[in-house]
Amino acid sequence: MSRDVADPLSPWTAVRVVAGREIFVKLRDKAFIGSTVFMLLLVTAATVIPVLLSQQTPEHRVAVQGDAAADVVALAAQLGHEAQDPENEVPPALALLGAGGLPAADLSVVDVEPGADLERLVRDGDVAAAVTGDDVGSLQVLGGESVPYEVDVLVRAAASQVQVEQAAEEAGLTAQEVASLTSPEPPALRLLDERPEGSVPPELLVLAFAFLFYLSVLTFGMSIAQSVVEEKQSRVVELLVAALPVRWLLAGKVLGNTVMAVGQIVVVVGAGLIGASLAGEGELLGQVLRASGWFVVFFLLGFVMLACLWAGAGALASRVEDLQSTTVFMQVLVVVPFFAAIFAIDPGPTQRALSYIPFTAPLLMPARVVLGNAQPWEPWLAAAVVLATALLFVALGARLYRGSVLHTSSRLRAVQAWRADRTRA
Amino acid sequence: MQGELTLIDVNRSFGGRPALVDVGFTVRPGRMTGFVGANGAGKTTTMRIVLGVLAADSGRVELGGRELTLDVRRRFGYMPEERGLYPKMTLVDQLVYLGRVHGLDAPTARRRTAELLEQLGLADRARDLLQTLSLGNQQRVQVAAALVHDPVLLVLDEPFSGLDPLAVDAMAAHLRARADAGVPVLFSSHQLELVERVCDDIVIIHRGRVVASGPADQVRAERAGRRMRVVVEPGTDDAGVLPSEPEGAPTGVASFLEQVPGVSLHRQDGRAVVVELAEGADDQALLAEAQRHGRVREFAPVVPTLAEIFREVVR
Numbered sequence: 001m002s003r004d005v006a007d008p009l010s011p012w013t014a015v016r017v018v019a020g021r022e023i024f025v026k027l028r029d030k031a032f033i034g035s036t037v038f039m040l041l042l043v044t045a046a047t048v049i050p051v052l053l054s055q056q057t058p059e060h061r062v063a064v065q066g067d068a069a070a071d072v073v074a075l076a077a078q079l080g081h082e083a084q085d086p087e088n089e090v091p092p093a094l095a096l097l098g099a100g101g102l103p104a105a106d107l108s109v110v111d112v113e114p115g116a117d118l119e120r121l122v123r124d125g126d127v128a129a130a131v132t133g134d135d136v137g138s139l140q141v142l143g144g145e146s147v148p149y150e151v152d153v154l155v156r157a158a159a160s161q162v163q164v165e166q167a168a169e170e171a172g173l174t175a176q177e178v179a180s181l182t183s184p185e186p187p188a189l190r191l192l193d194e195r196p197e198g199s200v201p202p203e204l205l206v207l208a209f210a211f212l213f214y215l216s217v218l219t220f221g222m223s224i225a226q227s228v229v230e231e232k233q234s235r236v237v238e239l240l241v242a243a244l245p246v247r248w249l250l251a252g253k254v255l256g257n258t259v260m261a262v263g264q265i266v267v268v269v270g271a272g273l274i275g276a277s278l279a280g281e282g283e284l285l286g287q288v289l290r291a292s293g294w295f296v297v298f299f300l301l302g303f304v305m306l307a308c309l310w311a312g313a314g315a316l317a318s319r320v321e322d323l324q325s326t327t328v329f330m331q332v333l334v335v336v337p338f339f340a341a342i343f344a345i346d347p348g349p350t351q352r353a354l355s356y357i358p359f360t361a362p363l364l365m366p367a368r369v370v371l372g373n374a375q376p377w378e379p380w381l382a383a384a385v386v387l388a389t390a391l392l393f394v395a396l397g398a399r400l401y402r403g404s405v406l407h408t409s410s411r412l413r414a415v416q417a418w419r420a421d422r423t424r425a
Numbered sequence: 426m427q428g429e430l431t432l433i434d435v436n437r438s439f440g441g442r443p444a445l446v447d448v449g450f451t452v453r454p455g456r457m458t459g460f461v462g463a464n465g466a467g468k469t470t471t472m473r474i475v476l477g478v479l480a481a482d483s484g485r486v487e488l489g490g491r492e493l494t495l496d497v498r499r500r501f502g503y504m505p506e507e508r509g510l511y512p513k514m515t516l517v518d519q520l521v522y523l524g525r526v527h528g529l530d531a532p533t534a535r536r537r538t539a540e541l542l543e544q545l546g547l548a549d550r551a552r553d554l555l556q557t558l559s560l561g562n563q564q565r566v567q568v569a570a571a572l573v574h575d576p577v578l579l580v581l582d583e584p585f586s587g588l589d590p591l592a593v594d595a596m597a598a599h600l601r602a603r604a605d606a607g608v609p610v611l612f613s614s615h616q617l618e619l620v621e622r623v624c625d626d627i628v629i630i631h632r633g634r635v636v637a638s639g640p641a642d643q644v645r646a647e648r649a650g651r652r653m654r655v656v657v658e659p660g661t662d663d664a665g666v667l668p669s670e671p672e673g674a675p676t677g678v679a680s681f682l683e684q685v686p687g688v689s690l691h692r693q694d695g696r697a698v699v700v701e702l703a704e705g706a707d708d709q710a711l712l713a714e715a716q717r718h719g720r721v722r723e724f725a726p727v728v729p730t731l732a733e734i735f736r737e738v739v740r
Contacts (some may be wrong), residue, residue, distance in 0.1 A: 007527040235509025242476040
């Protein structure tokens with residue numbers, strides 16, 4: 001009988017074949033596709049909508065009565081127009097919040113004859129506000145329920161500028177002196193320990209990464225557990241175990257799901273970044289890429305560390321219905337560190353300590369790097385700690401898996417699985 | 426080309442309770458070996474040890490005189506007692522996957538899968554999910570899963586259970602074809618009549634111990650010989666005596682045969698008399714005595730059926 005399969009199967013080939021099936025099945029899983037599409041939409045919306053909003057300049061009509069009012073509102077309109085200049089160093093997203101500059105707005109001036117019913121104009125909504133007064137020192141702004149934020153800020157700024165200019169003129173100052181008064185030179189800023197700044201606050205970036213890690217470990221951890229229990233429930237596992245050492249099977253599952261988890265994150269984050277740069281936030285791309293180095297390292301280590309435990313938890317169940325109870329411990333192991341990391345987001349001894357604990361390290365150590373309060377050697381040490389824990393957990397998960405994977409009749413407790421590990425010589 | 430499968434003194438216990446005690450037997454190439462035992466006798470445990478799914482506490486399993494390695498075991502074909510494949514994968518995908526897990530490269534796995542599905546009459550369902558197939562067809566896919574990698578040994582745990590008579594014949598034909606190709610085939614069953622019909626060799630296991638093994642007819646013959654079946658057509662002087670006697674008491678010819686030294690009556694069924702010969706009893710004397718009472722129509726050692734042997738040894 002001729003045989004064409006004489007070559008022994010190498011571990012790497014076997015692991016790849018198993019991982020390939022995991023990926024293949026996942027790619028055809030409607031729930032997985034659905035959740036990825038949903039995340040994509042969410043990210044696109046989150047990046048594009050604020051940008052679109054910030055690019056929309058609000059328009060307001062302002063009624064004016066009196067000379068001083070006319071001067072001030074004209075200046076206010078000019079300031080609002082200048083704030084729309086793209087050369088403005090304040091990013092639009094922040095300009096929207098009014099941080100660091102005047103709000104952009106298109107103010108149109110409506111001249112109103114003396115004696116006209118201003119209150120009616122405002123009440124009817126013909127104008128957003130009315131400014132009255134012949135003396136710049138005693139201007140009055142009339143609004144309905146409120147005065148639009150942009151109008152309020154711009155008119156205040158214009159009024160103070162006009163008053164300063166008037167006072168300076170009365171004091172006989174030169175044009176240069178007036179300029180130095182109205183736009184004084186700010187003190188030069190020198191930071192000893194400058195934190196990297198970007199177009200989003202680093203804390204937000206850290207939170208986003210932490211959330212992605214948390215979500216990924218939870219979804220794909222569950223997916224590993226599910227894949228294990230499905231093979232157990234359908235009994236196909238006995239065929240597999242007869243052909244492959246259990247640890248190869250486990251390695252293949254973890255590899256396949258890691259690839260999918262990383263792939264999903266790359267796609268989702270990539271879509272967000274592309275969306276952001278298309279919307280004119282190109283700087284965000286560089287900022288995220290610079291920060292992502294350690295995040296990726298810790299993501300992989302942390303994911304693999306927990307993945308084997310998930311597989312063990314899955315193997316303890318004998319039916320998919322048991323999964324909820326056998327994976328409870330794992331869910332706690334993911335959720336608690338996540339919240340611990342969020343509460344320890346501010347630098348301090350707690351954060352420092354937690355950034356070395358294997359469960360919170362994948363969240364907090366890269367965060368400390370991005371926030372700039374970690375020494376260069378610290379992430380290496382923490383990575384080593386996580387790696388060591390990962391190796392330990394791989395062994396633990398593999399043993400639980402081996403001990404329980406052929407026990408198809410009922411749910412096992414971890415201790416039983418630990419003791420039952422005698423499947424293979 | 427590959428050698429025979431040999432188990433030597435295999436022991437295994439679960440939680441201190443012995444499941445297998447010094448189990449040893451041989452599965453020869455080109456022959457179908459039936460593995461028979463009551464529930465819990467140790468059939469599945471033995472098979473799992475052969476496959477390496479379970480480890481033996483002691484003892485050896487060899488193929489062609491060499492201890493099994495993972496690379497050899499991977500080329501075994503196995504049908505576990507608890508059937509199962511991936512319900513949500515297509516036939517072709519899961520057979521290719523299982524072929525690759527058993528060491529085939531991707532093109533070979535695809536080619537073998539296509540061939541097998543063709544042979545099993547499932548080619549048109551290749552792209553269907555397993556769970557959409559009828560149970561009978563799922564069973565056929567299970568066979569394909571055991572055969573896809575062209576195994577050097579087949580181990581099948583209860584391959585006939587749950588099959589209708591036609592499917593049983595088809596399954597038997599598949600296994601026979603593999604055996605004829607030189608593959609040792611070991612299968613378990615508790616359908617003894619079926620085993621008797623299908624197998625060449627037999628292994629009987631009882632409470633973890635092998636109580637009989639070897640070629641099926643030899644095993645049966647060894648347990649024959651001590652019993653003779655004698656049918657005598659009565660002479661005129663005995664006419665009418667036999668059928669009308671009440672049951673239980675030896676009658677007619679039987680009562681005479683019982684007088685031969687070392688012969689005791691085992692059972693009587695009409696004219697047929699089955700007697701048990703003690704050690705050293707002379708069957709020729711028995712024949713001579715029978716001939717004195719009429720025409721001997723039958724005089725032969727009783728070869729017990731497998732079911733009879735089984736009941737005897739496990740009692």
